Amino acid sequence: MREMTFTNAAREGLTEEMARDPSIFVVGEGIGARGGNFNTTTGLYELYGPERLRDTPISERGFTGLCTGAAMTGARPVVDFMFLDFLLDGMGELINQTAKIQYMSDGRVPMPIVFRGSIGIVGASATHHSGNYYPIFTHLPGFRVVVPTTPRDAKGLLKTAIRSDDPVFFLEHKALLNSKGPVPEEEYLIPFGQAEIRLAGSDATVVAIAAMVNRTLEACAELAGEGIAVEVIDPRTLAPLDIDTILESVHKTGRLLIVDEDFAPSGIGAEIAAQVMALAFNDLDAPIARLNGVHTPTPYSPSLEAAVIPNTKRIVEAIRDLLAE
Amino acid sequence: MxxxxxxxxxxxxxxxxxxxxxxxxxxxxxxxxxxxxxxxxxxxxxxxxxxxxxxxxxxxxxxxxxxxxxxxxxxxxxxxxxxxxxxxxxxxxxxxxxxxxxxRDAGSDGHGATANEPAPSTVLGEPDKRAISPRARRIAREMDVDWQTLSGSGKHGRIVERDVRAASQPPAPTVRATPLARRVAAETGIDLAELAAARSATQGSKHISRADVDAAAASKMAPPPIDQTAPAPLTPIRRLTAERMATSAHTTAPVTLTTEADVTELVELRAKIKADADSAAQSVPSYTDLLTRLVALALRDHPALNATLRDDAIVLHSAVHIGVAVDTERGLMVPVVRDAHSKSVGQIAIESARLVEQARLGRAAPDDLRGSTFTITNLGMYEIDAFTPIINLPECAILGVGRIVPRLQLINEVTEKVGVRKMMALSLTFDHRVVDGAPAARFLQQIKRWIEHPYSWVTR
Missing domain, CATH: 2.40.50.100 (RNA polymerase II/Efflux pump adaptor protein, barrel-sandwich hybrid domain)
Known part of the structure; x- marks a missing residue:
């Protein structure tokens, strides 16, 4: 199978969808002729022109509301925030309008909109360009939240996001953008709510979010040398969350660790832990463990930044601690 | 109070x-x-x-x-x-x-129950010997393991799944064997773990060699030692049976007489009773029931066989209580048909059916299981002919009943007429301390004749 980068695979998905459906258009800063800060739209301006690749001024709240309105009329906007951190300026529109309009209209008004943006802590981007934020959106009713980790998933999930009639957050971790992986030639979609078992094992289950999947797989390769077989689950979508795959794995292993670069309090790990405890208490052989990024604004200093992210060594330690419980 | x-x-x-x-x-x-x-x-x-x-x-x-x-x-x-x-x-x-x-805030009912409850441990990391993970508790329940007695290998001594699994099965020792030994073991079907366990007592943990596997394969041909199963504690029934059988074998002077009776007429008689009983929906007497009645009557004529040796006296019993040996899931039981000499075959059939049923269910009352003066034991259904029953003390004799089997018999010596007759082996074991051989033989002879000529006793 051909190899592609995460960004190129996602862009191929966007290109295919725009060719298929003329109601799809992209809005964002520098996504026109420039092709996007992260090359999310490179080459599309030449294909579809300024009508469907709309450059905007720095006005997140404005174009978030504008695109929400466009979606209400049946268009399919893809709002490209570059850094998800800037979507926060449009939070009032997002929460009070975008998320609620289907409910308020008794389902008569659709909301087929995709918000995409880069997340995660990479390369001393400092605290305004390093947020993850997904628990904010999984907390709210109405949103779909997608965190792809492979080029194949990025393309398949973006296509599903564009075809969804619900508002979707498509969150691309900056550490994954240039990672390469196999991508099928033929068209495919990946449904929401289906976790992927990245590594099968029987001693412990690790649910890893976004870039932490790769860090965890590195840690597990190290532990495999000692005969420790860890099962690694990539949820792929956080809302809806495929709790069944996690429960099946915990039924097998009895031990669960959630590795998440985002903060621990009220985070995805807390939600997964609560669900597993409620649904599979008698499968648990140890308290559910979490390994998170440090609960602090992300430091600019590269050495301090490295100190707040769960790395391979810390994941190995966390798995060892879990097995010692 | x-x-x-x-x-x-x-x-x-x-x-x-x-x-x-x-x-x-x-x-x-x-x-x-x-x-x-x-x-x-x-x-x-x-x-x-x-x-x-x-x-x-x-x-x-x-x-x-x-x-x-x-x-x-x-x-x-x-x-x-x-x-x-x-x-x-x-x-x-x-x-x-x-x-x-x-x-003060414990409520007004005066029961200080809350005050007596152990305070929850507030010190994190304090060992709690009975802590168990939910999964370990579930598995302990599924595998029927008493986790209260286990010590935990989890953090702070928490009992976890592996502790429960280890408690439910002995740990499999790692086996050290040469590659050749492994291959030969696989070919000959030798369990290396078993072999290692057997050797470790005598030879320590040396590698298992091909010679060891060959030796094990050779001895596998020999019959296995008999003490392979774990000892099961004696049930009360087994213990009582063991005591009584040993006492009987050690104290009596048993002699067994065997003879063969022609049961053709008795079989015909029973067939006729059965036909009548079936049409009248009555219970059909078994051969044991018929023999219970017959033996009870014979014992009235031969009281020496219905006797007990007590210290330096022989007690002849006036009543005849026939014990009938019954095989049950719980072991041998001998329910007693009381006063069999004064009951009809029909009465005996009804009563013994009830007794046997209760004995098999383990619901027999103690009085139904004691006080017999003579015992009948029937192994005919297992195609047994003659055998040597053990006297059921304090009785002095026991009749063993064999199978009914058709045989070619000489019917008339003079005309040399032969025919197929149904025959039954009888084994009478008596205690020679109490009764001599001749009276015992006469008793058995009468049983034989009455079996052969049922009309001579059914009218009595």
Whole structure:
């Protein structure tokens, strides 16, 4: 199978969808002729022109509301925030309008909109360009939240996001953008709510979010040398969350660790832990463990930044601690 | 005042009773005559009823099922409402106000129960010996492992899944063997783990070589040692049977006489009774029932065989109580048909059917299982001919009944007429201390003749 980068695979998905459906258009800063800060739209301006690749001024709240309105009329906007951190300026529109309009209209008004943006802590981007934020959106009713980790998933999930009639957050971790992986030639979609078992094992289950999947797989390769077989689950979508795959794995292993670069309090790990405890208490052989990024604004200093992210060594330690419980 | 519930003596030979199950639970209100528990004793399972009314309280150290309890031992108490349990102070504490004043906010009922509950451990990391993970508890339940006795290998001594699994099966030792030994073992079907375990006692943990596997393969051809199964504790029935059989074998002077009786007419007779009984929906007497009646009548003519040796006297019994050996799931039982000499075959059939049924269910009353003066044991259904039964003391003789089998017989010596007749082997074992060979032979001869000519006794 051909190899592609995460960004190129996602862009191929966007290109295919725009060719298929003329109601799809992209809005964002520098996504026109420039092709996007992260090359999310490179080459599309030449294909579809300024009508469907709309450059905007720095006005997140404005174009978030504008695109929400466009979606209400049946268009399919893809709002490209570059850094998800800037979507926060449009939070009032997002929460009070975008998320609620289907409910308020008794389902008569659709909301087929995709918000995409880069997340995660990479390369001393400092605290305004390093947020993850997904628990904010999984907390709210109405949103779909997608965190792809492979080029194949990025393309398949973006296509599903564009075809969804619900508002979707498509969150691309900056550490994954240039990672390469196999991508099928033929068209495919990946449904929401289906976790992927990245590594099968029987001693412990690790649910890893976004870039932490790769860090965890590195840690597990190290532990495999000692005969420790860890099962690694990539949820792929956080809302809806495929709790069944996690429960099946915990039924097998009895031990669960959630590795998440985002903060621990009220985070995805807390939600997964609560669900597993409620649904599979008698499968648990140890308290559910979490390994998170440090609960602090992300430091600019590269050495301090490295100190707040769960790395391979810390994941190995966390798995060892879990097995010692 | 607390009324003690004790293990009753259900028969004069009973020293202990085995608790089978509690029929009432701790705290249940019971009335006089309600059954409290069942016990197994002298080959019977019996229900024991309450001799008083009250609230049943079972102490924490009360006997549990399958435990032997001495006759007279306290099993539980019957209390009146509000009465304190009569066992140790620890339990009393839970039912009476605390000796230290309860905290002000503990409620106004005066029961300081909350004050007596152990305070939850607030010190993180403090070892708690009984901590167990939910999964380990579930698996312990599924595998029937008592986790309370386990020590945990988890953090702070928490019992985890591996502890429960380790407790439910002996750990498989790692086997050290040469590659060649492994291959030969696989080919010859030798279990290396077993071999290693057998060798470790004598030779330590040396590698298993090909020679070891060859030797094991050779000895595999030999019959396995007989002590391979774990010893099972004796059931009360087995223990009693063992004692009685050993006593009989060691004290009596047994002689076994065997003969063969032509049962053709008896078979025809029974077929006719059966045809009549079936049409009248009555119970059909078995051959054992017919023989019970026949032997009872014969014993009236031969009282020396219906006797007991007691110290320096021989007691001839006026009544004939026939014990009938019955094979049950729980072991050999001998229910007794009382006064068989004065009962009709029909009565005997009804009574023995009831006795056998109850013996098989383990519900026979003690009186149904003792007091026989002569025993009949029938192995005919297993295609046995003659055998040497063991005398059921204090009786002095026992009749073993063999199978009914058709044979080519010489019917008339003069005309040399032959025919197919149904034959039955009879084995009479008697105690030569009590009775001599000739009277025993005459008794057996009469049984043989009566079997061959049923009209001579069915009218009696």
């Amino acid at each position: 607390a009324v003690e519930v004790v293990m009753p003596r259900m028969g004069w030979t009973m020293e202990t009773g085995r608790l089978v199950e509690w029929l009432k639970h701790d705290g249940d209100r019971v009335q006089v005559g309600e059954n409290l528990f069942t016990i197994e004793s002298d080959k019977a399972v019996l229900e024991v009823e309450a001799i008083d009314s009250g609230i049943l309280r079972i102490p924490p150290d009360a006997p549990t099922p399958d435990v032997d309890v001495k006759v007279g031992a306290t099993m539980a108490y019957l209390l009146q409402p509000g009465e304190a349990v009569p066992w140790q102070a620890a339990a009393t504490k839970l039912d009476t106000p605390a000796t230290t004043p309860p905290p």
